[in-house]
Amino acid sequence: MLGWRGFVMVAVGGFWGAVAFLAVFVLLMNPYGNLPHILFSEHAITDINQRFQYPALVRSGRYDSIVIGASDSRLLHPKALERVFGGHFANLAMNAGQAYEQYRLADLFIRQVKQTRTLLIGLDHVWCKEDALEQRTTFRGFPEWMYDDNQWNDLVYMLNAKSIEISGRRLGVALGLKSPRFPAGYEVFTPPESAYDPIKVRHKLWGEEGPRTFEAAAADNRAHTRSDWMFPALGWLDEILGRVHGRKVLAFMPSHVAAQPIPGSGKAARADACKMRIAEIAARHGASFIDFNIRSAITTDDDNYWDRLHYRLPIADRIVRGIQQALATGKDDPNGDWHYLAGPEMVEISSTR
Amino acid sequence: MLFHSQEFILLFLPVATGIYYALARYQAARQWWLIVASLAFYGWWDLRFVPLLVGQSLATWLLAELAIRRQWRWPLQFAIVANLSVLGLFKYLDFGANILEQVTGLEFAKASLILPIGISFYTFELISYLVDRLRGNAPRYELRVFTLFIVLFPHLIAGPIMRYNEIIPQFAYEPLRTGLYERIGRGLVLFLIGFIEKFFVADQLAIIVDPIFAAGGLAVPTLSQSGAGAIAFALQIFFDFVAYSDMAMGIGLMLGLMLPANFDVPYRAVNLRDFWRRWHMTLSRWLRDYVYIPLGGSREGVVRYVWATLVTMGLCGLWHGAGWTFVLWGFGHGLGLLVCRMWQRYGPPMPTLAAWAVTISYVILLFVLFRAPDLATAESMFAGLIGRGGLGSIWPAATAVPILIAGALALIKVPSYELAMRLRPSWPAAVLFVALSVFCVLEVGEGQPTSFIYFQF
Numbered sequence: 001m002l003g004w005r006g007f008v009m010v011a012v013g014g015f016w017g018a019v020a021f022l023a024v025f026v027l028l029m030n031p032y033g034n035l036p037h038i039l040f041s042e043h044a045i046t047d048i049n050q051r052f053q054y055p056a057l058v059r060s061g062r063y064d065s066i067v068i069g070a071s072d073s074r075l076l077h078p079k080a081l082e083r084v085f086g087g088h089f090a091n092l093a094m095n096a097g098q099a100y101e102q103y104r105l106a107d108l109f110i111r112q113v114k115q116t117r118t119l120l121i122g123l124d125h126v127w128c129k130e131d132a133l134e135q136r137t138t139f140r141g142f143p144e145w146m147y148d149d150n151q152w153n154d155l156v157y158m159l160n161a162k163s164i165e166i167s168g169r170r171l172g173v174a175l176g177l178k179s180p181r182f183p184a185g186y187e188v189f190t191p192p193e194s195a196y197d198p199i200k201v202r203h204k205l206w207g208e209e210g211p212r213t214f215e216a217a218a219a220d221n222r223a224h225t226r227s228d229w230m231f232p233a234l235g236w237l238d239e240i241l242g243r244v245h246g247r248k249v250l251a252f253m254p255s256h257v258a259a260q261p262i263p264g265s266g267k268a269a270r271a272d273a274c275k276m277r278i279a280e281i282a283a284r285h286g287a288s289f290i291d292f293n294i295r296s297a298i299t300t301d302d303d304n305y306w307d308r309l310h311y312r313l314p315i316a317d318r319i320v321r322g323i324q325q326a327l328a329t330g331k332d333d334p335n336g337d338w339h340y341l342a343g344p345e346m347v348e349i350s351s352t353r
Numbered sequence: 354m355l356f357h358s359q360e361f362i363l364l365f366l367p368v369a370t371g372i373y374y375a376l377a378r379y380q381a382a383r384q385w386w387l388i389v390a391s392l393a394f395y396g397w398w399d400l401r402f403v404p405l406l407v408g409q410s411l412a413t414w415l416l417a418e419l420a421i422r423r424q425w426r427w428p429l430q431f432a433i434v435a436n437l438s439v440l441g442l443f444k445y446l447d448f449g450a451n452i453l454e455q456v457t458g459l460e461f462a463k464a465s466l467i468l469p470i471g472i473s474f475y476t477f478e479l480i481s482y483l484v485d486r487l488r489g490n491a492p493r494y495e496l497r498v499f500t501l502f503i504v505l506f507p508h509l510i511a512g513p514i515m516r517y518n519e520i521i522p523q524f525a526y527e528p529l530r531t532g533l534y535e536r537i538g539r540g541l542v543l544f545l546i547g548f549i550e551k552f553f554v555a556d557q558l559a560i561i562v563d564p565i566f567a568a569g570g571l572a573v574p575t576l577s578q579s580g581a582g583a584i585a586f587a588l589q590i591f592f593d594f595v596a597y598s599d600m601a602m603g604i605g606l607m608l609g610l611m612l613p614a615n616f617d618v619p620y621r622a623v624n625l626r627d628f629w630r631r632w633h634m635t636l637s638r639w640l641r642d643y644v645y646i647p648l649g650g651s652r653e654g655v656v657r658y659v660w661a662t663l664v665t666m667g668l669c670g671l672w673h674g675a676g677w678t679f680v681l682w683g684f685g686h687g688l689g690l691l692v693c694r695m696w697q698r699y700g701p702p703m704p705t706l707a708a709w710a711v712t713i714s715y716v717i718l719l720f721v722l723f724r725a726p727d728l729a730t731a732e733s734m735f736a737g738l739i740g741r742g743g744l745g746s747i748w749p750a751a752t753a754v755p756i757l758i759a760g761a762l763a764l765i766k767v768p769s770y771e772l773a774m775r776l777r778p779s780w781p782a783a784v785l786f787v788a789l790s791v792f793c794v795l796e797v798g799e800g801q802p803t804s805f806i807y808f809q810f
Contacts, residue, residue, distance in 0.1 A: 004534035007778035007786075011541055014787035019363065019794065141800065159359060160798030 019159070026158050029167035032056055034146045034154050044180035046169035050094040051101060055146045057090050057185055058109050065118035065246075066109055068102045069093035071189065072253040072309050073122025075316035078184045084324045085247060087117035091186040099126045099233035100136035104147050106240045111149070118247045120323075121237070124255065124293070124309075128274035132233035190306050193313060204307045205258050211302065231274050234281060241285035248287035250278060250342075251323055254315070257299045259308035275341060282342035289342035290326045292319060296337045354397040355805070356600040357548050359798050365394065369506070370607055377528040384501050384524055387608070391506035395471070398510075402469040409439060410503045413479045414496050417486055421493050433483045440476045443468050448675035471510040473672055475503050477639055482517045484643055491517060498524050507604040511597050511805060513615045513635040520610065528609040535778075540606030543773040545786060547599030548793050550592045550769065551805070554762065557755050558589035562724065569737065570730040575745025579721075579737030581752050586724045587717040588759040590806055591620065594633070597805045599769050614770055620716075620763045623708040625686065625693040628716060636672070640665050651694075658694075663687040673723070678731055682722040689715055 002010065027035060033043025033056025043056040057063065065087040067076050071094075078089035092105055102121070110116065129135065136142070145157050172178035181187065202211065241248050252275065261267035275291060282289035298304055304315050311319075322333065326340050333339075354361050369390040376383040396403045416432040419425065441449075443466050450461040482499075485491035494502075498521050508515060565582030568574060574582070598615040605612040615634050622628035629637050645665040649657035663684060670683020696703075703711070718738070725731035736742065748756070767775070776782060 002778045002780050002783060004532075004538045004778045007538045007783050008534045008541070010780070010783035011538065011786045011790075014783065015790050018787060018791045022791075022795070156359070157798075159363075159795065161795045162799060164795065 022164055023155065023159055026163050026167050027155060029170040031158070031163050031166035031170050032143075032146065032154075033059070034151055035158075036151055040170075040174065044170060044173045045182055046173060046178065046180060047166045048181070049140055050092070050097075050185070051140060051142050052146065054092045054094070054105060054185060055108055057092065058105070058112050061113075063088045063090040063184070064113055064115055065089045065120070066106075066185075067091045067093055067120045067122060068097070068106050068109075069122025069253065070097040070102075070124050070126060071095045072124055072255065072311070073251075074187070074189055075311070075313060076120070076122065076186075076320060077316065078186050080317060080320045081118075081120065084320060084327075085118045085120075089118070090184045093122055093185075095189075096138050096140070097126070098136055098138060099129070099132045099236060101138075101142055102126075103233075103236035103240060104142070104144075106244070108147050110240070110243050116244055116246045118249065119240075119244045120249045120251065121240075123250055123252045123278065125271075127233045127237060127278070128231055128271060129233065130230050132231075188313060190310060190313060196306075196312070198303060201306060202302050205256055205302055205305060229270055229273055231277055234274075234277055237278065238281045238285075241281060241287050248282075248285060249323065249327070250282050250287055250289040251319065252278075252289075252291040252293040254292035254294075254296065254299045254311060254319070256302075256305045256308045256311075257295055260293065260295070260299065263295075279341040286344040287342065288327055288340075288344065290323055291339040291341050292322065292337065294336075294339055296333075297335060298337055354394060356544075356597070356604070357551050357793075357797055359794060362794055365390075365397075366604070366607075369394075373608060374528060380525065381497065383528065384497050387506075388497070388501050388504055391501075391504040391509060394506040395504065395509060398470050399467070402472075405439070405469055405472075406475065406504060407500075409436060409476070409479060410500050411496075413483065414494075414499045417483065418493075420486065426487060429483050429487045433480055433487075436476050436479050436483070440472060442466070443472055445671075445675045474512045474514055475509065477514050477636075477672075478503060478517070481514075481639060481643060485517075494521060505610075507601040507608070507610075508612055511594075511601075512633075513598060513601065513613050514639050515613060515635065519613060523610050526609060530609070533609070536606045536609055538778060539773050539776065540603045540608075541790075542603070542776055542782075542786065543606060543770055544600050544603030545790055545793065546769045546773060547596040547601075547603060548797075549596075549789070550599065551596035552793060552797060554755075554759050555589050555593035555596055558585045558592065558759055561585040561752050561755060562589055566724055566726070566730060566734070569734045570726065573733050573742035574737035575742045576737060576740045577745030577748060579734050579742070581748055581756065582724075582734065583717050583721050583738065584760070585752075585756050587620075587720045588756065588763055590720065590723070591616070591763055592759060593806045595769060599773075602770055603773070614768065616768060618764070618766060618768055620713060620760075621709070621766070622712055622716075623705055624697070624712055625689045625715065626697075628712060629686070629690070636669070640669055644668055659691060662690050666690065677728055678722045678725050681728075681731075682719050685719045685722065689719075 028039045030037060030040065030043070031046070032052050033045075037043075043060060045053045045057075047053055058066070065081070065085060066089065067073055067078075067081065073093035074091060074095070076091055076093075078091050081089045081091075092109075094101060094105075106119065106121070109119070126132065143157065145154055169178055173180050205211075237250075261271050279289050281287075292298065298311070298315060298318065304311050306312060318337070322338050326333070326338055327343070329340075330343050331340050354365060356362075369387075372386055372390075373383055376386055392403055392407070395406060413432050413436065416428040416435075420428040442464075447463045447465065450463060453459070454461055482491055494517065499517075501524060502515070502517050502521050503509075505520070562582055562585045565574060565578050566586075569579065569582065595616045602612045602614065613635055617631040617634065619628055619631035622631055645661050648661035648664055650661055651658045664687075666683045666687030667680060668683065669686070670679040670681070673679045673682070718735075721734045721738070722731050725734060747753075
């Protein structure tokens with residue numbers, strides 16, 4: 001029998017001993033690389049939740065150029081981008097990245113990196129959402145505490161099973177038992193190209209009804225509603241472009257035509273209005289804006305996609321080449337892959353409107 | 354700051370209890386320390402309400418003191434009215450305005466005041482003291498112990514609703530007296546039991562309940578869905594509140610104080626009167642002593658009995674929330690209590706199992722009103738329960754398993770606090786405590802813990 005004194009000693013001592021041990025373990029392993037480095041000088045990514053892993057990449061000082069965006073920007077290869085823009089690129093696009101989350105990451109990048117070289121923002125529909133202020137994050141959680149300037153206070157949020165598990169993986173990397181994941185943020189998340197099944201994909205793209213052509217919808221004449229259209233996330237875009245130095249490039253990522261609004265519809269008019277607003281902002285800040293989200297040889301070919309939002313790996317290279325060409329010519333693509341909606345040379349035009 | 358949060362467990366509780374025991378031999382100092390710690394705890398929720406809490410406590414004590422010194426009754430009466438007015442202002446003003454709007458057709462401005470957390474609980478404690486002073490039953494207390502009685506952090510937010518005379522005398526007990534380690538040990542275990550009840554039972558049931566009631570507001574659910582929603586909520590609210598009460602009692606024990614129990618296995622009740630003797634016992638006791646009996650109780654004829662029962666239970670509903678769903682829930686229980694008494698007096702004896710089934714079914718049905726955000730949702734849920742939305746499918750495992758486990762736990766004969774009291778100290782128990790408590794702390798560190806249902810009252 002232990003007796004009550006012994007019970008309390010074991011219970012309290014054991015509890016605090018275990019909690020202290022785990023806290024020190026997390027501190028030393030630094031699973032997200034957000035704490036001050038004590039044991040390891042380099043952060044190694046060992047988890048897939050990009051919202052928790054990317055702040056360390058921004059703070060690492062290795063990258064003067066980044067891509068932000070959602071999963072439809074994740075396949076843009078940092079090395080390919082470096083060949084176009086120079087500098088050191090990290091691809092920090094997040095799965096289902098909301099506009100606010102991308103804004104917070106860009107904000108951290110601007111605060112942390114003094115000599116920013118290129119900011120490439122892979123835009124998609126999240127920037128045009130009416131409820132972007134309310135729908136700031138996803139079920140994945142967003143660790144605001146990692147995005148402030150105090151690294152020590154992060155520890156109080158990290159005493160949990162997930163952090164301990166990732167700390168264990170970090171230890172595995174240190175012992176050579178595991179390999180770190182996507183060192184520059186980049187990772188091919190789509191299935192192997194050899195596994196591509198056009199029939200399955202077609203079903204995903206078009207559903208039971210199968211492929212169809214989209215006739216232009218009856219023109220939406222509700223012009224009076226247009227003045228009410230709100231794009232609240234574009235305030236964040238405006239702020240970011242106003243603060244960042246170096247080259248600023250906005251590229252609206254190409255979703256499959258089945259995911260695009262039907263031409264002539266109210267949704268299409270709203271999407272166009274959003275793009276026009278983005279073009280104005282880009283022009284005001286000397287940023288380039290290239291729109292790939294149009295009916296084009298890319299977006300109308302089912303074989304270019306895994307699903308309505310995610311294009312195949314070779315298309316990523318085509319987008320990078322398209323960006324390069326668009327910046328070089330300052331014009332729409334003669335083959336129709338993109339529209340060039342704004343560029344640094346348009347600053348003058350914009351400011352004299 | 355919730356009891357089952359890391360900041361409470363790893364920071365507030367060790368600091369509060371550590372300094373309390375460091376000051377254990379100095380009665381005034383340790384009591385002042387508990388007042389300071391309790392106000393810090395309360396201020397953590399919302400600093401703006403600390404002056405209200407302190408003001409209500411201080412004003413009540415000053416008026417009681419004035420009544421004692423001058424032998425006047427009016428300061429006590431005034432204090433009762435003032436405390437009820439404060440509660441009415443924060444909790445019922447907009448509800449009253451809405452009723453007036455419906456009656457008169459006029460439009461009134463809404464105050465939209467934020468309800469100070471715990472106000473319904475501590476106001477009732479203040480009133481019980483004032484009424485007993487009027488009756489000549491309550492002793493005179495120093496400001497320090499009176500304030501501590503009101504603000505003591507384990508019970509401040511959601512009870513148990515204590516009587517001054519069951520806790521104030523305990524403040525004088527030497528915390529280091531014989532049985533120190535037993536009290537701390539049992540307190541730790543009870544706190545852990547409460548944590549598990551909240552985090553691993555009540556919050557898991559909420560995952561079933563919330564979407565069903567949300568969908569119920571849009572369309573009539575199936576019998577299967579509405580049944581799951583109703584039963585799961587009846588279990589959720591029990592475990593949510595019993596968890597809070599167990600943690601409160603556990604913290605009390607760690608401080609050397611015995612707080613009253615709030616639950617006595619209520620879902621084993623075999624009639625509605627029995628249920629109310631087991632459910633939220635400190636509220637039932639308060640309503641009995643300060644509403645039901647003064648209204649005549651059961652000893653002044655049938656008419657007075659019916660009146661006293663309906664008014665008491667109507668007020669019970671209204672105490673929980675300013676809304677018609679709560680009022681109807683209270684009246685529903687009032688009617689149930691009347692039928693129960695009539696049946697006991699004039700009806701044939703009912704087999705125990707049948708009596709239990711009828712009682713629990715009625716309680717579960719009424720909890721639909723309690724949970725529904727408005728009458729339309731409640732109506733939709735009831736329509737679902739009588740099959741208007743179709744029968745639906747058999748519960749999936751994700752619904753059935755938590756309900757069955759929680760149901761079985763709710764029917765265990767021994768209340769959780771008694772389990773903690775029966776525990777014998779041993780190595781396996783201590784090691785199990787360490788493992789479970791570390792696991793709980795890590796689990797709750799994953800995200801923001803959810804609040805207790807009763808914190809909104």
